[in-house]
Amino acid sequence: MSTPAAAATSENRAADRDRIAIIVNPTKVDMRAFRSAIADAEAAAGWRPSLWLETSVDDPGQGRAREAIEAGVSAVLAAGGDGTVRAVAEGLLDSGIPMVLVPSGTGNLLARNLDVPIGRLTDAVSMAAEGVDQAIDVGIAEITRADGTIEKHAFVVMIGIGLDAKMISATNPELKKRVGWLAYVEAVARIARDVDAVRLRYTLDASAERSTTVHTLLIGNCGTLPGGVLLLPEAQIDDGLLDVVAMRPRNLWGWMRVSYAVVWENGVLQRSKVGRRIMAADKRVRALRYFQGRHMTLAFDGPEDFEIDGEEMGQVTAIDVRVAPASLVVRVPRS
Numbered sequence: 001m002s003t004p005a006a007a008a009t010s011e012n013r014a015a016d017r018d019r020i021a022i023i024v025n026p027t028k029v030d031m032r033a034f035r036s037a038i039a040d041a042e043a044a045a046g047w048r049p050s051l052w053l054e055t056s057v058d059d060p061g062q063g064r065a066r067e068a069i070e071a072g073v074s075a076v077l078a079a080g081g082d083g084t085v086r087a088v089a090e091g092l093l094d095s096g097i098p099m100v101l102v103p104s105g106t107g108n109l110l111a112r113n114l115d116v117p118i119g120r121l122t123d124a125v126s127m128a129a130e131g132v133d134q135a136i137d138v139g140i141a142e143i144t145r146a147d148g149t150i151e152k153h154a155f156v157v158m159i160g161i162g163l164d165a166k167m168i169s170a171t172n173p174e175l176k177k178r179v180g181w182l183a184y185v186e187a188v189a190r191i192a193r194d195v196d197a198v199r200l201r202y203t204l205d206a207s208a209e210r211s212t213t214v215h216t217l218l219i220g221n222c223g224t225l226p227g228g229v230l231l232l233p234e235a236q237i238d239d240g241l242l243d244v245v246a247m248r249p250r251n252l253w254g255w256m257r258v259s260y261a262v263v264w265e266n267g268v269l270q271r272s273k274v275g276r277r278i279m280a281a282d283k284r285v286r287a288l289r290y291f292q293g294r295h296m297t298l299a300f301d302g303p304e305d306f307e308i309d310g311e312e313m314g315q316v317t318a319i320d321v322r323v324a325p326a327s328l329v330v331r332v333p334r335s
Helices: 004-015 031-045 062-071 082-092 109-113 121-130 163-170 173-179 182-194 252-266 273-281
Strands: 020-024 051-054 075-080 099-103 132-144 150-155 158-162 198-204 210-214 216-220 242-247 288-293 295-308 311-332
Touching (some): 020 031, 082 109, 132 158, 158 163
Parallel strands (some): 020 051, 075 099, 099 311
Antiparallel strands (some): 132 311
């Protein structure tokens, strides 16, 4: 039996099935061109005027997404960088309302993994009317700060600790604006020698607690990075699993093995049956170790830098991460 609130929400959605919400980060988007593209889409699809909601420092998207849900719109366009997309996705979790990605910024990681047009504003906006809906998984990370404070965050791409997180915090924002994701390469080259390995204890699903040392550990919902780099070759965005990679190079040769694995093994060999046979026959100890599971806990010897979907999130002492299967609906290109 439905509640009065659910019934009211259902009525709102029925009334506003021809209206969409636009959640936009105005610092990341050419607002004049964007408003023009939306007006053209409204006219072509016969929509009512859209509900415009801008993000802010105080509300990067979660609260705006909840406003859109209350308004009963039929879809939500998220226009901004990876931080905006993550925040809007967190607000839309389990709502059933499709999110339409209008990529901006540098990484556009979720858009790349879903083959959403990047740099083509009109094509991205047209997905609101012409795309198809796909339910995808979302990761839920419960983090513990050094003072014992616990926070819960959703992620759609991946979280990371170690060199990966330190790279995010060390990246020059002005350089990032000029050269995009290549600014991360400059940051790694600058800090790699000074980054200590991370000692941690972990459990995966029902396993006993184990200890290990890594330079970087990533837990991902999907596996492709900018430049087409395939970091998590087995990752699928709708398989109900989290994919984990631990990087454990011991020296310069180890880092060269990591680069070889990511570029050659993941980018070339992993894509064919013959290539996978070659990898299976190679019995050397690898600088990359892969795991899959639905629930993972991490505890560190001391505070460690943490990033979520490419966004610096400060330091944590523990992480409890799980997958929320098919909890977010995303509208993707029909082709």
